[in-house]
Amino acid sequence: MNARIGYIASNTFREAVRDRVLYNLIAFALLLSGAAIFVGQLSIDIERLVGVNLRLTAVSLFGVVIAIFIGIGLVSKEIEKRTLYTVLSRPVRRWEFIVGKFFGLAGTLVVNTFFMAIGVFGALLYVVHKFTASDGLILVALYFIILEFLIICSLALLFSSFSSPLLSAVFAFSLFVIGSFADDLRGFASLTHGFTRWIATGAAYLVPNFSALNVISVVAHQQPVSGQLILQNTLYAVFYTAMALSGAVLIFERRNLK
Amino acid sequence: MAAIEILGLEKTYMVGFWRKRPKRALHPLHLTVEEGEIFGFLGPNGAGKTTTLKMLMGLVFPTAGTARILGKDWTDPEVKAQIGFLPEQPYFYDYLTAHELLDYYGQLSGVPGKDRKRRIEEVLVRVGLTDVKGVQLRKFSKGMLQRAGIAQAILHNPKLVFFDEPMSGLDPLGRREVRDLIEQLKHEGKTVFFSTHILSDAESLCDRVAILHQGELRGVGAVEELTSAVQGKVEVVWQGTQTPASMKALGAECHITGDTVRAVIPESQQDAAIDALRRERLKLIAITPLRTSLEAYFVEKLQHSQTTAGNAK
Numbered sequence: 001m002n003a004r005i006g007y008i009a010s011n012t013f014r015e016a017v018r019d020r021v022l023y024n025l026i027a028f029a030l031l032l033s034g035a036a037i038f039v040g041q042l043s044i045d046i047e048r049l050v051g052v053n054l055r056l057t058a059v060s061l062f063g064v065v066i067a068i069f070i071g072i073g074l075v076s077k078e079i080e081k082r083t084l085y086t087v088l089s090r091p092v093r094r095w096e097f098i099v100g101k102f103f104g105l106a107g108t109l110v111v112n113t114f115f116m117a118i119g120v121f122g123a124l125l126y127v128v129h130k131f132t133a134s135d136g137l138i139l140v141a142l143y144f145i146i147l148e149f150l151i152i153c154s155l156a157l158l159f160s161s162f163s164s165p166l167l168s169a170v171f172a173f174s175l176f177v178i179g180s181f182a183d184d185l186r187g188f189a190s191l192t193h194g195f196t197r198w199i200a201t202g203a204a205y206l207v208p209n210f211s212a213l214n215v216i217s218v219v220a221h222q223q224p225v226s227g228q229l230i231l232q233n234t235l236y237a238v239f240y241t242a243m244a245l246s247g248a249v250l251i252f253e254r255r256n257l258k
Numbered sequence: 259m260a261a262i263e264i265l266g267l268e269k270t271y272m273v274g275f276w277r278k279r280p281k282r283a284l285h286p287l288h289l290t291v292e293e294g295e296i297f298g299f300l301g302p303n304g305a306g307k308t309t310t311l312k313m314l315m316g317l318v319f320p321t322a323g324t325a326r327i328l329g330k331d332w333t334d335p336e337v338k339a340q341i342g343f344l345p346e347q348p349y350f351y352d353y354l355t356a357h358e359l360l361d362y363y364g365q366l367s368g369v370p371g372k373d374r375k376r377r378i379e380e381v382l383v384r385v386g387l388t389d390v391k392g393v394q395l396r397k398f399s400k401g402m403l404q405r406a407g408i409a410q411a412i413l414h415n416p417k418l419v420f421f422d423e424p425m426s427g428l429d430p431l432g433r434r435e436v437r438d439l440i441e442q443l444k445h446e447g448k449t450v451f452f453s454t455h456i457l458s459d460a461e462s463l464c465d466r467v468a469i470l471h472q473g474e475l476r477g478v479g480a481v482e483e484l485t486s487a488v489q490g491k492v493e494v495v496w497q498g499t500q501t502p503a504s505m506k507a508l509g510a511e512c513h514i515t516g517d518t519v520r521a522v523i524p525e526s527q528q529d530a531a532i533d534a535l536r537r538e539r540l541k542l543i544a545i546t547p548l549r550t551s552l553e554a555y556f557v558e559k560l561q562h563s564q565t566t567a568g569n570a571k
Contacts, residue, residue, distance in 0.1 A: 007365040011351070018353040081349045086410060089315040089343035089420075090366045091335045257317040
């Protein structure tokens with residue numbers, strides 16, 4: 001990786017870890033994960049199922065909130081505060097700035113997910129007292145959650161490159177919600193005809209398919225996840241992220257920083 | 259070799275709801291700055307100084323024109339490793355300490371690790387921030403931020419430094435220190451291009467200046483060269499909206515603002531001007547000798563352009 005991208009990524013990571021809001025969100029997520037132990041105890045015989053479901057959902061939701069919350073300000077805040085002027089007046093290309101910011105935020109989310117994963121496994125051990133081979137599937141669910149974060153980060157950056165933080169947050173969160181029902185949207189598209197079918201199918205494939213990345217319920221039921229799905233989801237996330245980042249770069253390369 | 263060659267740079271913004279109304283921020287600008295000189299870029303607020311600097315830094319794209327910096331095309335990334343830039347009213351990552359900020363900028367400028375450590379300590383001493391190098395920038399005053407801004411602009415030992423209003427936000431002592439620093443940079447053989455609207459700073463520091471008004475270049479040259487024509491002038495201000503014919507006969511160029519008229523006349527015509535106002539029973543408000551010759555030149559250029567614009571209407 002280009003050294004300048006690494007420096008920008010590391011500074012973005014440093015900015016995130018020095019932001020108190022991040023710690024509040026992580027503390028809240030861990031609290032929710034802990035509370036899942038007690039909810040699990042109320043669910044006779046299915047403590048594990050309910051606990052894993054709740055904890056992984058907490059990791060996913062809070063990660064998405066962090067990704068959107070930090071991601072929407074990555075570019076617009078730098079323009080608004082004019083911190084970008086002293087960066088782009090150096091031998092830094094605009095695309096390097098965008099890519100560096102992306103890796104910085106992605107790194108923050110990976111580290112964050114790592115600590116939350118410790119919380120998930122710790123709480124699971126407390127409930128079941130010993131791990132079984134099927135608990136390893138939780139790692140697959142966590143991997144898919146990270147893929148989901150990468151897509152959200154790139155979308156937040158894309159919106160941040162041309163609109164205000166508030167609008168970027170609305171766009172990114174809307175896409176997250178719509179994308180979580182992408183399978184239903186595709187099902188709906190297949191029921192329509194003619195021109196509507198074209199539009200509905202186009203829209204269904206344009207929004208990120210977060211429902212394919214959601215295997216929380218499958219993992220909670222200790223059902224296997226196929227290697228093919230892991231490969232498909234990895235390629236899909238990489239492709240979608242690359243597309244969104246390219247869009248962000250294309251817009252940002254042409255933007256006048258008034 | 260010229261340090262900066264601006265070849266017809268111009269900028270027009272499209273404004274209005276549909277972005278269809280053009281607004282010209284900078285008329286085609288041709289300017290050459292020689293290596294090793296301190297060049298002042300003067301003009302009132304909104305003259306187009308910052309727009310020009312932003313175009314040179316690649317922050318804003320020109321509508322037309324091009325530039326060469328240190329003999330290379332301005333878009334060449336190599337060029338940026340050899341220039342330093344202090345934006346107007348700089349704002350930096352406030353979660354970083356002064357030392358971390360300089361380290362980050364040093365990395366981005368490609369300064370190798372060992373050199374970077376030494377350079378950071380040197381520039382911190384130079385701008386007087388050594389004692390607070392471990393303090394987060396969010397706790398810095400405006401003047402301290404300006405010093406941090408100057409430090410980051412000279413950190414990588416650039417050949418050419420652009421300062422946008424470098425004295426802004428500084429107390430008299432701080433301004434003096436920045437003036438000394440700019441002079442030191444010149445002695446080190448660097449080229450300094452700085453924009454300001456504080457004429458006394460420009461007059462005391464610059465080898466040459468350019469005056470920009472409403473996006474147009476009004477004059478360029480050595481300070482003495484420009485001001486030789488406007489030595490010994492006074493500004494006369496009186497109440498009213500009319501200009502006596504006898505005042506016009508003195509060669510005064512008058513400018514009406516609200517219910518006052520101001521005119522710049524040669525000092526030798528001062529008594530005749532007072533007589534003219536008395537005869538017309540106009541209330542004299544002030545007669546002010548134009549304090550510095552550059553100021554006189556500046557005021558004359560601005561008045562001239564305003565009169566021309568008024569006549570055109």
